[in-house]
Amino acid sequence: MQRRLFKPLVLSASLMLITACGDAPEPRVAATVDVDNIARQYTQLVLALGEHDSNYVDAYYGPGQLRDEAVARGMSAADIAAEAKALLEKIDTQPLADSDMRKLRLHYLDKQLQALAFHAEHLSNGKKANFEAQAQALYDTTPPNYTLTDFDEVLAGIAELVPGEGNLTERVVAYRKNFVIPADKLDVVFQRAIEECKQRTQAHISLPEDEDFSLEYVQDKPWSGYNWYKGKAYSLIQINSERPIDISRAVDLGCHEGYPGHHTYNALLEHKLVDELGWQEFSVYPLYSPQSLIAEGSANYGIEMAFPGEQKMQFERDVLYPLAGLDPAKAAEYAAFLQLMNRLSYAGNEIARQYINGDIDGERAVALLQQYSLNSEAEARQRLRFFDTYGAYVINYNWGKQLVRDYVEQTDDQAERWARFTRLLSSPRVPSSIEW
Numbered sequence: 157m158q159r160r161l162f163k164p165l166v167l168s169a170s171l172m173l174i175t176a177c178g179d180a181p182e183p184r185v186a187a188t189v190d191v192d193n194i195a196r197q198y199t200q201l202v203l204a205l206g207e208h209d210s211n212y213v214d215a216y217y218g219p220g221q222l223r224d225e226a227v228a229r230g231m232s233a234a235d236i237a238a239e240a241k242a243l244l245e246k247i248d249t250q251p252l253a254d255s256d257m258r259k260l261r262l263h264y265l266d267k268q269l270q271a272l273a274f275h276a277e278h279l280s281n282g283k284k285a286n287f288e289a290q291a292q293a294l295y296d297t298t299p300p301n302y303t304l305t306d307f308d309e310v311l312a313g314i315a316e317l318v319p320g321e322g323n324l325t326e327r328v329v330a331y332r333k334n335f336v337i338p339a340d341k342l343d344v345v346f347q348r349a350i351e352e353c354k355q356r357t358q359a360h361i362s363l364p365e366d367e368d369f370s371l372e373y374v375q376d377k378p379w380s381g382y383n384w385y386k387g388k389a390y391s392l393i394q395i396n397s398e399r400p401i402d403i404s405r406a407v408d409l410g411c412h413e414g415y416p417g418h419h420t421y422n423a424l425l426e427h428k429l430v431d432e433l434g435w436q437e438f439s440v441y442p443l444y445s446p447q448s449l450i451a452e453g454s455a456n457y458g459i460e461m462a463f464p465g466e467q468k469m470q471f472e473r474d475v476l477y478p479l480a481g482l483d484p485a486k487a488a489e490y491a492a493f494l495q496l497m498n499r500l501s502y503a504g505n506e507i508a509r510q511y512i513n514g515d516i517d518g519e520r521a522v523a524l525l526q527q528y529s530l531n532s533e534a535e536a537r538q539r540l541r542f543f544d545t546y547g548a549y550v551i552n553y554n555w556g557k558q559l560v561r562d563y564v565e566q567t568d569d570q571a572e573r574w575a576r577f578t579r580l581l582s583s584p585r586v587p588s589s590i591e592w
């Protein structure tokens with residue numbers, strides 16, 4: 157799959173700037189070269205920090221030589237933090253942006269470097285930052301706070317939908333077993349769901365030519381699905397099949413990991429920013445960074461983009477339930493139940509916050525996840541593992557989705573919503589520049 161040469165496109169981008177500059181070509185070209193240098197150094201610092209934290213570099217598909225050079229320097233995490241701070245000072249001295257995209261680019265580099273310096277510093281001193289500090293420094297946002305009793309009313313609503321004897325968590329866990337995809341139907345259901353997510357996305361977003369993905373089933377992971385973006389518009393999507401998978405997860409993961417979620421976001425960034433503009437910094441994706449809020453938020457909101465209103469339930473009822481051998485007559489009731497379950501999602505953030513801040517221990521967190529998120533004990537332990545591995549990252553899913561929704565739903569027109577959503581996926585936006 158040979159396509160899109162990198163270097164000639166960099167040259168053509170520079171050439172365009174020279175010819176478009178009019179009466180003051182030289183300073184603008186010099187400024188572009190400066191930002192390109194900052195971007196390259198930022199990319200190398202991300203790759204260098206990846207040597208100290210194996211989860212940190214989520215994707216890199218730029219030149220191998222850049223990585224080799226970065227790694228060969230053998231920088232400590234403290235060195236990396238210091239260099240990131242020096243680069244931040246350079247950004248401050250850059251001339252004011254002369255275009256919206258350049259303004260977004262400088263702001264993106266500034267916020268991503270702040271997050272990088274913060275993470276490098278904490279890796280270096282071995283201290284864990286509290287939940288609020290992580291949200292602000294790593295994800296460029298302040299998530300809302302709740303108390304767990306705020307969710308009592310939702311729990312009461314769920315109790316009415318799932319009547320019976322015994323405690324609510326046990327009832328819910330038993331009820332959900334009716335909606336598990338049988339192991340031998342898993343692949344056919346997932347393939348069909350992703351195909352539908354793709355068709356619905358392609359109707360509104362022009363995807364790069366040759367884009368493609370592979371699907372794999374894995375076990376023993378702290379997440380339920382993962383997109384490993386490999387560059388050249390190709391993703392490896394992994395689904396964690398360690399525990400039973402609910403029928404509603406097929407469309408959720410198909411949209412989230414694939415279309416119009418992570419695969420689409422990464423492919424558009426590669427095509428629009430790396431290939432067309434030669435912006436090196438987008439060939440690397442550091443997990444603990446403001447970009448993750450946009451990535452997770454758009455991936456989760458993307459489910460509603462592709463399946464607005466009742467359409468997800470209708471597709472599941474008419475196509476996926478029969479494929480999985482489940483009773484389609486129960487689809488509407490189950491969708492209503494899941495809507496209420498979604499309203500509990502911020503209870504999970506609150507439990508993560510208390511646990512990360514040391515207010516409660518792991519066993520208490522597992523008990524609270526069972527009580528307020530209605531997780532089985534096994535699910536609660538998997539989520540605890542997620543909190544241990546990824547810290548305040550949990551906010552990116554629901555709070556990120558809310559911020560993306562607020563951005564997209566400023567119009568009622570569905571075509572305009574897709575245009576806003578696509579703009580978000582194709583530009584260097586972070587939470588504090590989402591409206592620019």
Ligand SMILES: [Zn+2]
Pocket residue numbers: 412418451452455
């Ligand atoms: Zn994700």
